Amino acid sequence: MIATISRLWRSPRSKSARGTAFATRAEPSVKSDALALPKPPEVLEPHILYPRNLPATFDRVACNLDHLTADQAAALRQRVAESGLHVEDVARELGLTDDNVQQVLAVHGCDIYVDARHFGTPRLLTWEAKVRRSGAAPQVRKVSAQELAVLRQQRGAGQQQDTDLQTLTLARRLIADCAILVASDIHILVREDHTEIQVRIKGDLRTVSAQSMRREEGERLIRAIYTGLATVKAATYNPLDVQDAQIAGDALPGTGLSSVRIVRGPAYPVESGGGFLVARLQYREHHEGALKADAIDAAKRLDLRTPKVPGGEFKLGQMGYTPLQVELISQLLRRPMGVIVVTGPTGSGKTTTLFECTRHQARLFPQKRLITIENPTEYPMDWAIQLTTESERFPEMLRMTLRMDPDAVLLGEIRGVEEAIATLQAAATGHQVLTTLHVTDPFETFSRLVMLDHVRLAMDVIANHTQIIGLIAQRIVPLLCPKCSVTLDKASEPLPDYMLNAMRSWGDLSEVRVRGSGCDHCHGQAIIGQQAVAEVVVTSEQLMQDFIDDGVLAARRNHRRREGSDKPMIAHAMDLVLAGRLCPVDAEGSVDAIPMREHL
Template sequence: MSFIGTVFGRGKRGPRRPSGFDPYGRHLIGKNLERHVHVDVENQTLFLDEDRRSSDEMQEWLNAHRRLTGAVWPAKWEGIAELTARKASFREITAIRDQAGEGAATAREAGRKLLTIAAAFRISDMHFRHGATHTSIEIRLRKKIMILKEVSRHEGRQLEIAIFNLQSSRKNTYSEKDPQDGGITGDALPGTGLANVRIIRGPSYPQMDGGGFMSLRFQYKEGTGARPEIPPDIILRSPKKPEVDIEAELLPKGFSPRQIDLLKYLCSFPAGFVVLTGPTGSGKSTTLLALSRHQARIDPHKRLITIERPVEYFMPWAVQLEVSNTDDTEQAQREFAEHARNMLRMDPDRVVIGEIQDVGVALVAVTLARTGHSGLTTLHVDDAFDIFPRLEDMDNDRLKRQVICDTSLFRGVVAQRIQSVLCPHCKLPWEPDDPRMPSVSRDALRSWGDTSGVYRRNPDGCDHCNHMGNDSPTAVAEVVVANTELMSNVIRHGVEIARQWHRARPDADTTMVEKSIALAFEGRVDPADIIGEVGQIPFRDELEQERRRATAARAARDAGTKEPAP
């Protein structure tokens, strides 16, 4: 008899029910499927392993489940790692509920007490941040994030569930792995002066280790009278600062002290985005991490929320919302949109958007900047100034340059590449007739000075470099601080003129290729690698002439005379 017939074989007395019968079909899950199926009875949803979607055994079980329940439950297909984490979370939550048992009232009372203490401070927001081992309970008091309490993750989940269940509505059953919202009425919190508490919660990175968050917005009644008494043993603490400073992080990577000072300046604004640009593998995410760490070190009292696809680096100072790294573009867009809606309700001061990939993400960044949030993000363009036409190409109406060329939206841009560095032990003198380079590139290099100190890679390498010919690479970057002149020139004259005029400024950072050329004349970089990794080598006199023309044009404009042709 088939699998279906074994379970649902009918006789005169109806279907046979084996021992351990479960009306939701969990007893039908065989050993081969046990790891690949999770039945969420409370929400009547099936979570299934994507890799088993087409297996006969999975399809038979789904058919059996439909016949047994008499309904088609929604099925969510996900990767085995996410499914495993979901099942582990379910076991943990079940254990918490079982442990509470008759003590559920005690747990609710602990939740009420925590909210009462928080209300005594007249806070605006409370946040639960669950990590792998502990939960940090934070409050916003006088615009600053402070730590109210730190407990084990198990205790943190107990408190979260207890508070979530204070809602008068029972339409939402607590589900650790799914985003949820709700609210607690002031009637459930007598003596606190609260009118209501709005809730939003859900999973966050690292989800596999139990990561999650819950944010509560406190709204008070008018004329609340005396505040609840603050227990004398409650001592607020500042969030922990990251230990590594930005100089120690970026100087060894190739950033100059002046560039680091410009980056600090860009990170100090209370609103607006800093955009890091470059191709895949150019070090954008590493630099973004350093900038975010710097912000958390300088002011740990600000709250950071990120949306990333996928999360590349763990940021202990942030709540990181992850978008599935799926090939399904529509699914990824839906997840991002949901995270973006939730982000604005999670009380952020700063935000990180991992990458602006499409018009929807770009519009979210613009909205966040306009609503007073500072942010970091990345964009795949070749040159720092190309962010404007790239965004405009996404939506020629909502992202036209007249809209986005605003220093309150975009504070600055960092263009970056990773440049190969020569092994100091085996590098070879560069030859003026280097066959690896076009003659025009060789001539352009010689226009920058005496090439007797220039070297090339040894193709055989040595023992010091594992016969690769290279040492550890370095970053070459251009930091562009946006100003009114730059934005106005992009609108009036276009990107090319705006680029020339900005680079002609005496306070402008030099280009990436100029930095690579300087490294070549220091004997550290192979000129052929400049062409392959950064860009073509310009003739020095042509570059200087271009900047002199741009300087003259700027001077003529400032004097009120006709601007010379660029």
């Protein structure tokens, strides 16, 4: 499989037609020109890792890529044999550019990893010279004993080692092709049974469709980048921990990169081997990418496509949200930055609403990256990177997440002051953040934040309509069975007077119904389902000024009076009560005490 992928990412010739010709004859040429490397001394072999066989000599690969003619290839071989110089240097003398050399090396794939204790020893240098005389262009890389052990760990001997070294070649080719297109990021997403690679170009994510990878192949690719390419990294590779690394630009010659910053770690589903790697590509000053023809070839090799869009439709309307509420939330989800807070007690459906919002967002903007931080993960999201962390590590995890180039971040819940501050900082740095908070009223979000820290989260600090852009309050209410529910005059127990008096201020009570005794239709439960009742608040400069000047009560009252604002949750609940779909007792128990309408 990896060998197939490697062929897909080989550098084509200067013209697409020639590239196609090369692809069709690649297999036969590899078979006929295959090169077996000489064996190292027995005492050295435990301390190195190298490919037993190569597709062809350096000069033959250069000839196949149309970088050299047959006569030039022969001259290259002779010049190297006579001078003892490195074949790459002689190739440059014959007119190959640095990019040409790197393209040959990517196909040639002769990476040798050496324990640092044996690097540069006479025995190694003698063997390296023998390898070069055989027609190879080895790239000798110094690694620690631990890193060498990691590279060996899951490979076994013989062909399996060769396959993993091909994975390193694949990793370099991927980075090189992305650099040609001046991509800013590479995202490798290891799912339960497959791996997806996405690259960000000009701000948008694109899926690399040139191949399909199994989960274990994606794991090997991530490990190869981290242990085989990274020049600054932790001493050991820990699959179950988030780790940073960096690839120095010198390790990727000919790409125009000054460095590649890496974050990798576990992601949902962790128990099935889920993980991720995000590589951020940083370029040298004035780097403008490759020539147009090379960029076209690189794009063809990667076969970039729009990421898969989740199926279905926006279901908030089916869940009980009104058309106005759906419209207001849709507006919020289109905003590029700011915090959207879903409020309500435990069991009020906040997580389900967030799931629907992020799924709809993925339909609208499949090219954007969502990263979630939850404890625990509740809904699988194929369109996101889902991370899990303990509460005490939340701020640290969020800071790490912001280094992973997200467009939007979903935070399971704000529980403490550090989480609240980190959430606001994420919005202030240009990200959209969706989260939840346990408060009973959306406008009390601000009071709750101030209570966490009245200095760092003072009202005049948090009351900013460009930071907190939306509030969504929600409750779940039971819907009456239409078969056995009864009118008020037939209720087994009359409603209390205070409730009846308040209800009369809302309108005609002739359609109001209460729970019956149950029937076959509802399986004796007296209810047939549930739905949400909500209030959606899109913040404004005036609302925030009211919070600062006059407090929560005045800000709430003034906002609800403004044209286009949503009604309170209890008002939406009363619409259901007057329609005979919600029992008044359930409305009061699930939402709030029924007030006199004029007192809202």
